[in-house]
Amino acid sequence: MFIALIGVDHKTLEWTQKYLQEVHGFILLQVCCDSQKEKTANDTKYFNSTATMIDYATERWQNNFVTPSLDSSSSVDFDLFLRRPFTLLVAVETTLANMMQNMQSIGHKNGHSFTINQFADFYDTTYKARRDKISQAHINIFNPYTNEQDYISLLHSVNLLDEQRLRPNWDTYFMELADLASQRSNCMKRRVGAVLTQDKRIVSTGYNGTPKGLTNCTQGGCPRCNNGVEQGFAECLCLHAEENALLEAGRTRIGDSAVLYCNTCPCLGCAIKIVQTGIKEVVYNQAYRVDDKTAQLFENATVSCFFTNFFTLIFTIYPLLTHLNLKRPTNNLMKQPPSDKSTTDDDSTQSSDEHDNPDDPDNKDDDSEATLSESEMVGEKRKRRSGSGSRSGSGRIVEEGIIYNHDIRFISFSFNPSIELVGAATKLGLTVTSDLTSSDLIIYESCQVELTQLSHPDNSVCQHWITDSAAANTTLPICLYNLNTSYDPNAFEDPALDIQPDSTSKYACWRTHPLVSPNEELVDALRVLKQDRIARDEKWNALAYTRALSMVKSFPHRIRSKDDILLSVPASDDEEDAASAASTYKHPRTPTKPVKNIGDKKIKAKIEEWLNYGRVYEAEKIRGSDMHSIYHSLYSIQGIGPKKAFELSRSGVRSVDELVDNGKITQDDATLAQHLNNSISRDEVERIANYVMGHARSLLAHPSYAICGGFRRAKPMSNDIDIIITQHGASVAQLNHFLVALTDSLQSTGFLTKLMRQVSLCVASNRRKEDHDYQSTMLGVVESSRKFGTSEGEHPQYRRLDVIVAKPASFHLEILSWTGSVMYERDLRSYVRRHKLKLNASSVYNDTTDEELDLSLVRSERHLLRVLRLPWIAPQYRNCD
DNA sequence: CGGCATACG
């Protein structure tokens, strides 16, 4: 792949280029004249012209290259560039404020400052010169951050290396053609296009409008459409795009494998015709809502109907989100419904005092005007819940927008731009989901006003997107509902109360860890050493490497010298401490203390080796050995852990196939292992979760749920699907029954193909002394097909699905427990142990008295962490392994 | 020199 970067802001361009080079190993190519060569780094290739550069890249087209356009003098000839099939044009932009600041900091370095007029001049000339190219880019990335680490997280979630952008798949190809066809529409109401294909060949195309020979609808040919009133369908003379495509093809040319691509979901009338002509597959653009009747008809007629993805979204969602007033309620939004005391018997009398935590900030009254009494909160909650039943159609559910509330964690969109959005949304502690029917749903009919009022200077695309959706009469593009407190939307979190993370802590749960480390090679080397220790059964040795690795990963910058990481941690304010550190390291002016978890003897030496030689010898040796790769392939099989994998590879087993031949495992096991090794796109995770929640909703009235695991940590790809479900007010018995019923329901449709474990709440076990409430889990394998958007193409894929049913009071603790990575979980528990608490996935105990703490007033994951005296770290920064 | 997360099958 060959990426050309275009943009105006130096810093954003530089960060992007650095990210591609350091994280993905791109090679930097530049067009420039000789005199410039000396100034820049040595691992760059220089060319006299775009043509020679492209020739160079063409010969090595399987490598990854990047070329920046940092200043107009060395700009690349993009037209030449775009002709090649392996090239990707990426535009990066930032806010005017950022750009101005970045230019000023450069100006300061050179000893002169910028006036705002000079900046405006620069912007006008540079931006206008590049505007056309920026709009032609394959991807437009908008960087709202001033901080590199945040931007890198966003970049990572964009998945720049996705080959699909270079060459669209068939679905995208035909859908784009359908969009093109819609441009020929002559209907006053809406542009619609359709493409009918057979064996990947186009049979016919269609767009909507009046029949041949009649005056075009746009010229007044259809009285109904030109009336402007949504009535009189019988009088409409327009043919729909789908009808036109079908008529054009004629019955005889529509075979068994015909696929119809529509850029909107077909109406019921068209659906009937589609079924009758024998078409078995309909693909529509996901930006539009499925018509319920159409969906039903297709299901009865076994026509598979699903939507496709596009990469046309522009990453400007962040400014949109930040412009929503997420901070404070305004008075006009705070019309409270009458409080409902009857539901608050137990809630209102309790406080968090019993956590033995007198300085718990929750005991202080919030000084904000937004503070609600418990009774009001419950009243509000009930009202909202009763509304959520009447979701579809009008969508006027919540008259007072929850949008003002801090505790909004879920944002849902009527279409599914997940990957593009999640990077931005998670920055706000928001999690993206596509479920529209969860309880406490807040759809923003009322929000429309707010959204359309957003006018960010860099935000024209968003505006467009909103107005388009409104014009197309689709569900409003944005609706918000609550994540962390699915069943208590009024939980109010004030960031001022948050405990701050500390990057020098020995506990991973106190530190933030980027999704992708700028020191990935070193992290990888440490991972190899860790794996090696595990294989050798050196458990504690392995743990030490895991800890060191996590420590390195919490370092947000590229480590350049050993002072960077081994000494540079600022000493504490404690003077004595600082003095002793100073004498130890003989740097009296810059007192430092050693980094935790990186010991003086072994691991520090490995890191220094990496710094000096760019590699760790022992890791290289292990990596290069046959044993290592065989060990890994065996390890990937369910039921074969480190011990067995090590034993087998040592006893001369060469491959997984050999195990199958020997009858040690079945072919099915091997295939399953292969399937489970494939990672799952966010999109697919969401669709599978939606499907599961569909079943859940037929069993529970208003389930609350969260997708956890790597998905919640904003990873672009997941290994499995983790869903936590609860229902406000449900008893343990009801939840137990629910889990069994859900399992049956998923099995009966053939979706759940293998059940690996089913545990219920309150199981009696001889290992447990008391009858505590434990989590209830269902671990299984499901068959994911094309309708879930499997990236592997036509064939069904097996995916691991974990469903956890939590009792309501443990919901947030369960979310916490299923969101952290392994190191986060470990350190969470060792930390609370030191504070005389004991933690498992569903309850908190006093470690000495074994008394269980009541979590029923815990309003969110964030709140829970505060109670545990731990900082709340946004999920995307919990990737510490 | 003890501790290092916790639980289920």
Place this chain on the structure above:
DNA sequence: CGTA
């Protein structure tokens, strides 16, 4: 011991 393997897995979440």
Place this chain on the structure above:
DNA sequence: GCCG
């Protein structure tokens, strides 16, 4: 292997 590292921390306290």
